[in-house]
Amino acid sequence: MKDRKIKREMPAVANSAPSRLCVETSRRGFLADLGLGCAGLAMGSLLAQDGVARANPGTPQRAFPTARAKSVIWIFLSGGVSHLETFDPKPALNKFEGKTFDETGLENPTKSPYYLSRSRSVVGFDRQVFNKIFPLQIGYQKRGQSGIEVSDWLPHLGECVDDLAIVRSMYTTDNDHAAEFQMHHGRHALDEPQPVIGSWVHYGLGSLNDNLPQFVFLGEFKDSRVKKDFDANYLGPMHTGVQLSLDPANPLPFGARGKEVLAAEQANEFALVGELNRLAAEQHPSDEALRARIQAYELAFRMQMSVPDALNLNTETAETQRLYGIDNEKTAVYGRRLLAARRLAERGVRFTLAYLSDYGEWDSHQKLQENHSRSCERVDKPIAGLLKDLKRRGLWDDVLVVWCTEFGRTPGVEAGGMFNAPATGRDHHPHGFSVFFAGAGIKGGVVHGATDELGFHAIENPHYVTDIHATVLHQLGLDGRQLEIPGRKRLEIDHGQVIREILT
Numbered sequence: 197m198k199d200r201k202i203k204r205e206m207p208a209v210a211n212s213a214p215s216r217l218c219v220e221t222s223r224r225g226f227l228a229d230l231g232l233g234c235a236g237l238a239m240g241s242l243l244a245q246d247g248v249a250r251a252n253p254g255t256p257q258r259a260f261p262t263a264r265a266k267s268v269i270w271i272f273l274s275g276g277v278s279h280l281e282t283f284d285p286k287p288a289l290n291k292f293e294g295k296t297f298d299e300t301g302l303e304n305p306t307k308s309p310y311y312l313s314r315s316r317s318v319v320g321f322d323r324q325v326f327n328k329i330f331p332l333q334i335g336y337q338k339r340g341q342s343g344i345e346v347s348d349w350l351p352h353l354g355e356c357v358d359d360l361a362i363v364r365s366m367y368t369t370d371n372d373h374a375a376e377f378q379m380h381h382g383r384h385a386l387d388e389p390q391p392v393i394g395s396w397v398h399y400g401l402g403s404l405n406d407n408l409p410q411f412v413f414l415g416e417f418k419d420s421r422v423k424k425d426f427d428a429n430y431l432g433p434m435h436t437g438v439q440l441s442l443d444p445a446n447p448l449p450f451g452a453r454g455k456e457v458l459a460a461e462q463a464n465e466f467a468l469v470g471e472l473n474r475l476a477a478e479q480h481p482s483d484e485a486l487r488a489r490i491q492a493y494e495l496a497f498r499m500q501m502s503v504p505d506a507l508n509l510n511t512e513t514a515e516t517q518r519l520y521g522i523d524n525e526k527t528a529v530y531g532r533r534l535l536a537a538r539r540l541a542e543r544g545v546r547f548t549l550a551y552l553s554d555y556g557e558w559d560s561h562q563k564l565q566e567n568h569s570r571s572c573e574r575v576d577k578p579i580a581g582l583l584k585d586l587k588r589r590g591l592w593d594d595v596l597v598v599w600c601t602e603f604g605r606t607p608g609v610e611a612g613g614m615f616n617a618p619a620t621g622r623d624h625h626p627h628g629f630s631v632f633f634a635g636a637g638i639k640g641g642v643v644h645g646a647t648d649e650l651g652f653h654a655i656e657n658p659h660y661v662t663d664i665h666a667t668v669l670h671q672l673g674l675d676g677r678q679l680e681i682p683g684r685k686r687l688e689i690d691h692g693q694v695i696r697e698i699l700t
Contacts, residue, residue: 263673365645
């Protein structure tokens with residue numbers, strides 16, 4: 197039998213020449229290609245099941261049946277919250293007020309092996325000079341049935357302490373503000389960056405609601421570097437977080453239909469653009485940016501109806517709005533962000549990053565008492581309101597809440613160096629600080645890990661920041677070690693270790 201030629205016509209593409217492009221191939225070659233294609237699909241499927249590769253980066257990884265959470269609300273406070281004046285009070289600071297580390301009779305923490313092994317300096321002066329003990333700037337009480345110490349600046353969160361798992365033994369390795377981005381993607385500023393945790397969740401699980409983005413950023417910022425907090429990096433733009441606005445008149449900036457455009461007209465425009473995009477995608481099947489743009493156009497069209505509804509906080513009762521502090525100008529901004537986060541979670545959004553501060557707001561080198569008391573008041577009631585609201589709406593077992601910051605504040609007072617002002621604040625402190633978890637599959641009323649007597653080093657069950665990531669993925673039913681991209685081998689520290697002691 198003769199090997200007849202099969203002629204394949206390529207689809208016409210906008211702006212192309214009128215003649216059709218013809219590609220000739222033999223029947224034998226066509227069948228061979230077809231067989232190899234089926235084999236490739238089968239191999240990709242098998243490799244994906246084994247966690248070696250994924251046939252299609254847009255295809256969700258199968259979640260374990262042991263998944264405890266469906267969604268995550270990740271609350272981030274920028275600038276470095278003092279663990280000492282929030283969730284890890286140290287009475288020794290009052291006892292040794294004004295003394296140097298050597299004068300306390302305790303081991304000097306700057307001479308500990310931990311000091312250099314867990315730190316990579318990116319600043320131009322020696323932070324060991326800040327070693328004169330600064331006393332606690334606020335009192336604290338044992339709260340709840342668990343009797344966990346919580347700052348007097350956080351009375352509303354103190355009421356919720358029996359629902360929290362507080363980890364007092366976090367550390368990071370960057371002593372400057374790139375630690376904010378390290379908290380989200382896990383790498384030091386001097387290393388190759390990684391995708392942020394929200395992007396890994398988006399990549400690994402896909403969608404629960406095709407009409408809403410699955411990774412959302414709620415917040416405002418003036419410093420463009422904050423975009424690193426929701427950057428998908430090498431996972432590609434389709435997994436980058438989508439910033440939504442809480443402006444009721446314009447909840448979807450640059451995505452709303454113009455007033456002069458009819459809905460039918462826009463639908464026809466999108467249909468035409470969609471067809472042209474599909475033709476272009478056939479010509480460029482490996483163009484990841486093009487694929488992401490097509491998906492973004494399609495999602496934006498669907499979001500025009502769903503996003504305004506999801507972010508319409510006026511449909512909530514006055515009592516609910518008071519619960520979040522929306523009736524008070526001091527707490528209203530952050531209360532709205534967290535209420536919006538709850539509404540998104542119950543509509544199936546996988547990961548919401550609630551940026552609950554101005555950029556660097558908690559960076560209290562000076563006037564810590566004034567600055568932290570003001571910032572605590574702004575977030576205390578809204579966060580407590582979220583926790584209470586999740587419980588009463590039946591979302592507690594489905595939504596995982598993570599509260600975190602980039603690092604803590606040093607036990608020593610900020611003096612000398614670049615600051616010549618009176619000594620009234622604390623410096624950056626990556627060596628030991630606190631975070632908390634709540635909600636889906638998390639033990640309540642527990643403290644895990646500990647810093648030393650001065651609150652300097654994480655000494656009991658220390659955890660690097662990617663242990664938070666590993667715990668979040670685990671609760672969502674994902675194995676972080678299976679989330680790999682060919683050619684992008686991640687380090688062991690990038691994966692982290694699940695903090696199993698705080699899980700139910």
